[in-house]
Amino acid sequence: MSKLRQMEVFVAVVEAGSFAEAAVQVGMSAVMVGRHIQSLETALNTRLIQRTTRRQSVTGEGRLFYAEAKTALEQIEYAFKRVEASTDRPSGLLRVTAPMTLGSALIGPLVTEFMQLYPEIQIELILSNKVVDLYESSFDLGFRISERVDVNLVCRPLPPYRMVICAAPKYLATWQAPQTPEDLSTHRILTHTSWNNRFAWPLRQGNKDIPWPERAVLKSNDGKVLLEAAIAGCGILMQPDFLVAAALVSGELVPLMSACAPEPKPVQMVYLRSKKSLPKLNAFVTFISERLGSSTPKPHAH
Structure with a gap:
């Protein structure tokens, strides 16, 4: 593990407040973040972050190292920016x-x-x-x-994020196509796990917003997993137009309730x-x- 990468991970952990949040920032797993911190502490022969099952806190030595590491990383980034900006060749x-x-x-x-x-x-x-x-x-x-x-x-x-409600012909051969949001309560539903109160996609019916059904036969944090399930006939899908476009063109999926789709x-x-x-x-x-x-x-x- 490079010392520079260890410093980057440590700074991210201090600023994010947790290994899990820092993992998103640096693009690695929380376990790997922990290994970087452990390796750094071993190299410095001192505890930088005090960890328990419920919380973590930065030690006095950790605060001192954070200040120095932050300054060093900023200087390195500045050096790269100076050189990159001095040439017209993107690199x-x-x-x-x-x-x-x-x-x-x-x-x-x-x-x-x-x-x-x-x-x-x-x-x-x-x-x-x-x-x-x-x-x-x-x-x-x-x-x-x-x-x-x-x-x-x-x-x-950029072009707005437009949602499309759709299902496979094989699914609709068994289940009658829904006409209104209320009809979805009797159907097999595919749902993305990121949909919540902060990032919801309510359906439209007149002047009313109708939530996408909470009950689902499949929930996933990957839109492509949901797409494959819909093509296989597992249920009704709502995903962005760019994800389902090819399947709609090929006829693997057909659009449903277009007038009820969420606002882009x-x-x-x-x-x-x-x-x-x-x-x-x-x-x-x-x-x-x-x-x-x-x-x-x-x-x-x-």
Whole structure:
């Protein structure tokens, strides 16, 4: 394990407040985060984080090391920015965060295409439905499904996140197609685990919002797992249009209750103003904007 990576992980743990939260920030498992911290403590021969089954706290030595490590990492990042900004050739490591389904089904394939155009840029794409703080992490750019974006971030609006309700013909051969949200109560439902009060997708019926049924035969945090289950005829699915588009075209799935689909949600590509001069970031932003469509970058108001 490199000392630099250990320092990055330690700083992330202190700032996130837990191994699990830090794991999202640095793109590794919580177990691996613990190994980095343990290795760092062994190398320093001192306890940096006091851990119990219920909580963790930073020791005095840990606070001292955090301050020094934070300063060192900021200096290293500044050095890289200076060199990267001094050349017009996009190169270096670009760290990107995105929600899971958006990232795996839409952004992931675009990243693959982008890397073929810019072989000198390395990409680290971390998928999580938790919103990553770009100020407190080492990510260069994030994708957000939200209207609310920090006013100090540069924001590129992308095509909205549109949900489609659908099912396989083989499912509808056995179950009568629902006509209203209330009809879903008698059907086999496929649900994403991230849907909750903070990130819900209510159906529309006139002036009323109807929640997607809580009871489901399959719940998953992976949209592609739900898609495969729907194609197999396991139940009724609601997922974004870009995920189900191919299956709809092939006839593996058919749309249902289009008039009741949830209101689309804005998708934003955001990054820090301080990083907008980096050629690697500009190349990526331009590429995504051209592929998906975007307007002029602007700060997003609350």
